[in-house]
Amino acid sequence: MPNKAGRARLGMAAPRRYGNAVRRNRFKRLVREAFRRAGGALGRFDYMVTPRKTLREPTLAGITRDLRAAHARACKHYKASE
Helix, strand or coil: CECCCCCCEEEECCCHHHCCHHHHHHHHHHHHHHHHHHHHHHCCEEEEECCCCCCCCCCHHHHHHHHHHHHHHHHHHHHHHC
């Protein structure tokens, strides 16, 4: 969703059903790092990230790829609706 903040913003939720605290916190650390590294390329959108229960072992490269794909979908969706 586009925002008026002038930069990308990140929201996260890692529910207990995803795993224990260690697993949830590792996921959140990886997402924050991927967001930090790709921040400039993510435009002025708000991103809400939640892990899929089927996600086995998240990797920094995989999360970065998913964030960039989400950005591409958001750009395509909002340009089409203008």
